Amino acid sequence: MTINALTPTDADMVQRAAQPVSRRWIKRLPPVFFLAAAVLLVVSIAFPYWGMVLEAPQYPGGLQMRVFVNDMTGDDDPRLDEVREIDGLNHYIGMKSLYDAAAFERSIAIPGLIIMVAALGVVAFWRRRWTWLLALPAVGFPFIFLGDLAYWLNHYGQNLDPYAPLSSAIQPFTPPILGEGVIGQFKTVAYVDTGWYLALAAGVLVVAGLLVRLAGTVSAAREQ
């Protein structure tokens, strides 16, 4: 007996009803996971992925910088534009303006995320042998983000203007992507933030969805 998936027959219904509960869940869960991952990715746009606090005596409370997938801002206090302020300080050591960093990546971030979300939608509802490949960008995204950030941090730290006021006092350096660093009188503390965790959670859900689906396929194959 062949099962026509597009036109369910009574026999099909009977067989479905006869499936154990776990099998039913195995079928229903992956789309939920993929859609949830898509939602998390969309939501993550509104949250910073990465942040850094510069602490120095003359800035009580520190200077906080937040990096979104497509933007950079300071903290919530509207009185001071911290990114501008950090730029102002960075000019002493000859660092380029932060506003110029990763301009291309920031410009494609939102379209890229939209494509990833669309791909997850496809994965959720269109099962083919190869569709799992469409889910991979979403799994890799948080790590690609960090890798690109590391590239830019290194690029900025290593390419200091030799004619800057303090160029003789500061050697080229690589700012840490996570944890503490020291530049002059500034202590920097870098950390991944809410948006990145959301993207990571999305990736975990996608992986989980793929695994569940794989388990379903394997067990179905075994039964046959």
Add this chain to the structure above:
Amino acid sequence: MISQRLSSRLLLIGAVLVIAGVLAVTVSPKAITSAQGSDADWQTIAEQRGLTEADLRAAVMTYTPSGVMDEYVMFASAGQGGQVLAIGLPSMRLLRLIAVFAPEPWQGYGYGTGNEVLEQGFIDGQEILWGDTHHPALSETNGEYDGQWLFIGDKANGRVAVIDLRDFETKQIVHNPAFLNDHGGTFVTPNTEYIVEGGQYGLPLGGDYAPIEEYQNAYSGMITFWKFDREAGRIDYSQSFAMELPPYWQDLCDAGKGVSEGWVFCNSFNAEMATGGIEKGNPPFEAGVSRGAVDYLHIINLKAAEAVFQAGGAVDVRGFSVIPLETVIENNLLYLAPEPRSPHGADVTPRGDFISVGGKLDPHVSVYSFHKIQDAVAAGPTEKDVFGVPVLALESVLEAQVELGLGPLHTVYDDQGYAYTSLFLDSAVARWSIGAEGYRPQDGWQLISKIPVQYNVGHLAAAEGDTMSPDGRFLVALNKWSVDRFLSTGPLLPQNLQLIDVTRPGDQMQILYDMPITGAEPHYAQIIKADKLKAWEVYPEVGWNPITQSVDPNAVIQGTEGVTRDGKNVTVRMTAVRSHMTPEHIEIEEGDHVTWTITNVERARDATHGFAIPFYNINLSIEPGETITFEFEAKRPGVFSFYCTEFCSALHLEMMGYMMVQPK
């Protein structure tokens, strides 16, 4: 026998103590300071420094650790310095000096910044570059300080200034051209509709000439009501008016509030209309003005005066609206009430129901009831002065007289129903009870206690003291003399502002702190709860013009800096940011007229840049976000190194440039 032995032993002990004391003083004259820096605990240090329990109480009441904010801010006039001081309480730390009537280099005021404000205060084209600031007045809403504006009068030249408390800077100076001095100002009405500026010494109207022999007929007194436009943040000159008064030397005024809202009260001290002339064999002023038994409390119906002004009842004196004395009398705008001779102060109680007048040469404070004044006015006064101004009988308006001591001057109020009056001659502050409902009826009208102050106290200031709900707790005595309170710095001594704790009732008042004030004589002060002040941390936007309190259309944006020339007119557009000014080379020619705009594009708190050009007398303070434009004639050729005068950053010394003025 025993008693003899005891007494000899006592004598011996006494002698040893005396010798030890002498040794202690001569051998270690710095015994007090030696405790400092020792590793002793605080009790030992207190003991070594000879601090009493009361001293320690004062210390813990005032000590404010680093980073902790004060609870109150006191705005004190700086007298002939022409400035205002902002002082934190209870620490008595000087927070800010505000330039008002005099150039002040730290703020660049008069050296390229605020010049147009100073120029508003010039009279008939005469440069006046100082003022005698007397009475600061905080703006009020419903009889409470609202922390938005501060006004201050200049006694010397009869001017009033407006200070914006968003940036603590002077925005406007006005002058009533009908008169040339003041004293009873500034005081505000409960919603700051008017700023009251009472004149002082009698003068011919409009600054004209009249022989002193014609004093009674040709000289006048004056009170000005400046209309404040809160929206614009400026005094509206066209809606302001003055009232001509008899030449009785009106002194201190206060605006009515609560029941007495719409009225204004001033004491006066020369009802004798003495004209001095000691060199001509006449009694000197000091004797002449004190000869009569009484002077006059002036009771002014401001509401009615406003109506008369609006109905066109004022005449034009040098472009200013003045209601002449005849019109004042015709419309019953002014009543007089006798007060003990040569008094001082007319201080309205928090509910607006009483007016306290210090006796100065009389040991009493005289308290007038506003209700009784209303009744006496309604009954119709029977007497008149020589000008025809109605005089209310003293017994019909007096509520109480409280004997306080010698030289009662000025009275302030607290939250416990007490009043405090400065006693100049006694060098003391008297606490007395207001024996009326709503105050301390249980105590009646009586002196409660006195506390000596050091020395010659003038005004008093109480926390939120001029509002309808004073806070009590802190009182500041503004002492004219400090004599032996501080280390000697030569014959010119500072004033002494003493912080007094008035929290505890009865006779428990304590002096907590002595603050020396140099630079001028603080005359009066007002104390506001610090959380009512909402000062900006930096100017709201880059390119801000503090005079217009908006972004300057000429503000310089980074990337658009440069020098442009139009004939002999050169425009310099410059930005300042740590640690450079752009451009750094300014090339101009001898004889050029230079218009130079600088924008400090910083947004960080405290990132102020100074800017100075040698020889040309230019010195600015450009706060974060501020734009300043100044002009000068490049009359001297040469090379001038301009630089940042405010130590802004590690590379502050490098923040400079050259102005090259090529000879013709």
